[in-house]
Amino acid sequence: ISVEYDLVGYMFDSELNQMMKDLVPVLEDLEKWQEGDIGEEQYRETVTKFKSKWFKRRKCDIEELVNEVFENKKQELLKELEYMGDK
Structure with a gap:
């Protein structure tokens, strides 16, 4: 996933770097869900975990x-x- 390689660690801001790192599993599960490797429920759980941490x-x-x-x-x-x- 390009976010992992292109953005994680390169945001010049420690909090944004962490947010990008936390976003990678969301993007990975999105791809897996769209390819049929996991169900929507697992993807939504990953999204909820990310949003709970970052969006409050x-x-x-x-x-x-x-x-x-x-x-x-x-x-x-x-x-x-x-x-x-x-x-």
Whole structure:
């Protein structure tokens, strides 16, 4: 994986170097999942472990993001309906 060879240890920042190192297993599991060598569940577990360490998100943060995306999509679709008229 190119991140491992191209970025780990070359970020000129110790925290970013560690983050890149921690990202490598995520990318490896992504590749394995896409190739059918592991299941999606194992990939998602690896992603969750990475996110828990680096993003410190809480469930309510994710729910808020989901609600925002849904609301934006709803408004976009309603705007499209306005152009259709009432035929």
